[in-house]
Amino acid sequence: MTTPAVTYNLIKKDKHTGARLGQITTPHGTFDTPMFMPVGTQASVKAMAPEELKEMGAGVILANTYHLWLRPGEDLVEEAGGLHQFMNWDQGILTDSGGFQVFSLAELRNITEEGVHFKNHLNGQKLFLSPEKAIAIENALGADIMMSFDECPPFFESYDYIKKSIERTSRWAERGLRAHKNPQTQALFGIVQGGGHKALREQSARDLVSLDFPGYSIGGLSVGESKAEMNHVLDFTTPLLPENKPRYLMGVGSPDALIDGVIRGVDMFDCVLPTRIARNGTCMTSKGRLVVKNAKYARDFRPLDEKCNCYACRNYTRAYIRHLLKTDEIFGLRLTSYHNLYFLLDLMRKIRAAIKEDRLLDFRAEFFEEYG
Numbered sequence: 001m002t003t004p005a006v007t008y009n010l011i012k013k014d015k016h017t018g019a020r021l022g023q024i025t026t027p028h029g030t031f032d033t034p035m036f037m038p039v040g041t042q043a044s045v046k047a048m049a050p051e052e053l054k055e056m057g058a059g060v061i062l063a064n065t066y067h068l069w070l071r072p073g074e075d076l077v078e079e080a081g082g083l084h085q086f087m088n089w090d091q092g093i094l095t096d097s098g099g100f101q102v103f104s105l106a107e108l109r110n111i112t113e114e115g116v117h118f119k120n121h122l123n124g125q126k127l128f129l130s131p132e133k134a135i136a137i138e139n140a141l142g143a144d145i146m147m148s149f150d151e152c153p154p155f156f157e158s159y160d161y162i163k164k165s166i167e168r169t170s171r172w173a174e175r176g177l178r179a180h181k182n183p184q185t186q187a188l189f190g191i192v193q194g195g196g197h198k199a200l201r202e203q204s205a206r207d208l209v210s211l212d213f214p215g216y217s218i219g220g221l222s223v224g225e226s227k228a229e230m231n232h233v234l235d236f237t238t239p240l241l242p243e244n245k246p247r248y249l250m251g252v253g254s255p256d257a258l259i260d261g262v263i264r265g266v267d268m269f270d271c272v273l274p275t276r277i278a279r280n281g282t283c284m285t286s287k288g289r290l291v292v293k294n295a296k297y298a299r300d301f302r303p304l305d306e307k308c309n310c311y312a313c314r315n316y317t318r319a320y321i322r323h324l325l326k327t328d329e330i331f332g333l334r335l336t337s338y339h340n341l342y343f344l345l346d347l348m349r350k351i352r353a354a355i356k357e358d359r360l361l362d363f364r365a366e367f368f369e370e371y372g
């Protein structure tokens, strides 16, 4: 029996909800859960240095297989010694499989049993990704946690279409497991799909659990459905996943969605939201979103968030950050990106403390009271 690359240790279950306090151990360290993972699509969390990510408490970051396959190419990253070496990051790295990018970014040509034919979104070149190819790229990139190659169908797609899709996704998942070269050092997760159909989510979960992955992702959410619809899918999907393995909800990152995902038993989250909205001057604060570029902050010499202890809030004012953004000073983007990531990582710290003391629902009420 080989030791798995990634193990999950369930420390405590919340008395009143499905929330869990845990730890994930990878070849690049052990991390507390529930956790938020900053997204570093092209092997960089935009505008952030690894030291800054570490000081704010980021343990695991994401990189995108599709993007890195196109640029600079997985062979170059492998030659550099893998992603950790290439980007000077010695903590956890998770790569997605390209499945979502292919279905959301590239011009789709067609999906066959073998894989997906599509056009390179940068130059229109014809490309093909199969489970075997995606896993080979992820093996070359060297992430600690890898995603299976799947189809992410539209949430509202028909029952018949999604039934065929999840059955193919399960066959692709099995092919990925067979193609995976380094199970001792890289953990391959299965991805549960099924759109908004309860029976198909159950079938997808059952099929993947029978393949005994070391961890499970819940995909196909945060793709246009309402928060209530997402929460409803989580209500019946997370309980189908093994209690002793990590559960990762893909693409979710607003404060309210993080709290509600944790309450439903999710351990890991990722989202480009904090860094993406930071670049157009929108900041997450304990009192809701603050668009610091607005004229009303021109002479506001308070920090972005008076309750925040981050580097940006301890040293700079709304007026200064607004000035930087208005004059296209790159330092402005760095400060808003730093703050937004710190805000979500700090929110996860507070959530873990609340689970420890069985007061997560009280924390949720207090948070929403202020956040609005």
Ligand SMILES: CNc1nc2cc(C(=O)NN)ccc2[nH]1
Pocket: 096, 099, 100, 150, 151, 152, 191, 218, 219, 220, 221, 222, 223, 250, 251, 252
């Ligand atoms: C921003 N929303 C969002 N939904 C996602 C779903 C997936 C997925 O199902 N991958 N297989 C990945 C990334 C996502 N990001």
